[in-house]
Amino acid sequence: MSQTRLSPGIVSGRLTPDELAANFTDVAPPLAPHEARVAADRCYFCHDAPCITACPTGIDIPLFIRQIATGTPDAAAMTIFHANILGGMCARVCPTENLCEGACVRMDAEAEPVRIGALQRYATDGLMAQQGHPFRRADPTGKRIAVVGAGPAGLSCAHRLAAKGHDVTIFDARGKPGGLNEYGIASYKTVDGFAQAEVEWLMGIGGITIETRKALGRDLTLESLQNDFDAVFLGIGLGAVNALRAEGEGFRNVQDAVDFIGDLRQCGDLLSLPIGRDVVVIGGGMTAVDAAVQARLLGAENVTMVYRRTRDQMGASQHEQDHAASKGVRIITGAAPVAVIGDDDHAEAVEFAYTAVVEGQVHLTENRFRLKADQVFKAIGQRLEKPLDALKLTGSGKIAVTGPGRTSIERVWAGGDCAAGGDDLTVTAVAEGRDAAEDIDARLMGRPVEIPG
Template identity: 70%
Template sequence: MTGNSLTPGVVAGRLTPEDYVRNFADLHEPLNHHEALVAADRCYFCHDAPCMTACPTSIDIPLFIRQIATGTPEAAAKTIFEQNILGGMCARVCPTETLCEEACVREAAEGKPVNIGLLQRYATDILMASGHHPFTRAPDTGKRIAVVGAGPAGLACAHRLAMHGHRVTIFDARSKPGGLNEFGIAAYKTIDGFAEREVEWLTRIGGIEIRNNQALGRDFTLPELRDGFDAVFLGVGLAGVNALGVDGEHKAGVLDAVGFISELRQADALYNVAIGRDVVVIGGGMTAIDAAVQAKLLGALNVTLVYRRGRDRMNATVFEQDLAASKGVRIITNASPVAVHGNGTVREIEFEYTDDTLTPTGETFRLATDQVFKAIGQALIADGLPDLDGRKIRVSETGRTSLNGVWAGGDCALGGDDLTVTAVAEGRDAAEDIHASLMG
């Protein structure tokens, strides 16, 4: 558990059952049929579509919106899935406000873009609810590919390879597939077990076997995969959590935000998730925002997010920052942690103000806290990997690594911007390159 009775002030069940239901309801209500038609009617169907260029998976956005407008949402969904087989999840979690919707002509002209994300969800939900899988697997090629990691990159890669007739085995260290989508995204962004249902729907293409509780380096090695398969794709993600590097960091109550979000997502009941009274989250990305907002929604009285740079340098979008503020999260910028105080258990955390160059100013302050979540980035932890560039696997534009027959994509690979949609694009493109390589 993230917190228990041995950590004073950190308890479960702070709210009523009705509060949990209300607080963790769907962040964005889906469009009904009439709302979807009205939203689709606002699209100009631009021939040079800047929204399409802004989409990492290059979905033909004007086409799928036109298909919705003409009453064929299933066709619209297939247009989406042709480029992004995880289009249902991306419609829920993509920062559309800084991607396709920011590029929308309506946004530039009126300050109000077409609701591309909600329209994408409308179409994909309809097709997935029908139980129909829009793609057919090609005849078996006899080729076998190992995919390590059942996150967005690995799933997208596996699906595209299966479409081409290859047999794919996915190895994943977790007890269930989904990766970031299943374990690392705020509960209010993807409700009702959608991530699990999406994996089940995706694998209906056939030719994909998933082996859970299988970790690279513990249960098998990369050389073994290279010997046993025709190709290997690495989508292992970033399992390590960066340390604060300050005195007192290992006191009880100082935890990583990724583990907190994972525990919350897998909890049988939200009232079983313990949360502190005074919570501090350190970081400025989407994980930090997700942890801070959910701490507040679980019943924490005071939640403070502290980031070492200014707001304009936060990786979290302005929408996410505003969401946190609207839920009662206080955001302090230009401050770095210097020490954790307490007799075995965290009681205060000390920060020092910094200027825009991260130079300490000498001015410090303390925040009373009984729970601290670290969200200052994750690290790649695995042995025997291909050549690294910094702390990630070096890859070509199509995902090829320094090892022959080994590709990589997603958060573990160099490049991209650590988004679900980017991971999908990298997995898909690597699959096409693997297919071309295997078939000559």
């Protein structure tokens, strides 16, 4: 088996084709019809269901589960899609243990919730596999909306606007639509090209045009979009990774975790993807887990995640932490990088300081340790790649919004990771894009609207 050496210790082809195929199979295989009926029968169909409140998109979960239980999964899928048009992806990537399943009343009695995520996937996959799109457009309004960013927020906004009869053009900086669904999620969570299949299915409603490799600030300006369209929605995400602010982070084998995940997602042959023998991932969120687990699945012998705060403060859910541990990833908490040690432009180790959290602030102690590393991935959060001077930003560097995504500029809305408020989840982005679309439609069609809260 050939190996391509890009830098010392980082090689491709660490595992055989069969090993790689087994490692990157669907992490949560779909339910069979009988399994779905059995899982649905466990639901209490609560009248004041806490699972609905816990869902950022407010899906009527008891209703769709009852529809599965009574043998009408297509109706269940429509219940889901009316609230969350990306329900198929969310069924795969949502931290359900922290959201709907975490709120399930079954947890009180059995510590085993109804399998809401799996049931959602069962229903949505079934309907999406059928011919045609289940939604129809309203009569054309003549209004044109620009959506910048083809991620979850942008796609959700575009679909809702198209359904109301508006014409939508989506601009995206990358070569494929999908945003983080396509480039930023572990491939074992969305196998068989599901992200692109979902985009194609969503586009089936009509009235939406996608133009790729069109970036705001490079190929487009906010002013030109305002002149050419009746409204603009920004779902541009966060394209830049925060710096470690540690000596030596410029070594060639210190990489952004999101770039690694994106490269893996777009790689046609996993045998050609290089990985180190000793990998260190700095960060404690979902991206850190996805990078660490996939490094192990590619054949890295030692993979360690290091997070500066305590384990219960990690952004990754307990389920994700357990999954990482089950794949052999070591998790160290209460430590922060102070230097990357290397030679000849290549990292060889990372020096960490143990931390102490005092009144919410992280402080470095004098206690140090080193981890051997021939590959280092940064997963310490992202920021706007090119701040938009015309827009008001928050102190954290995100676009300031009020109500359903209204920015400081008339006829410009924003949602998803680039906008302030909410958590950086696919399902939250979908909700924000959907709600902004409703507000845009009301504004364009002359209906009175009020800013919530």
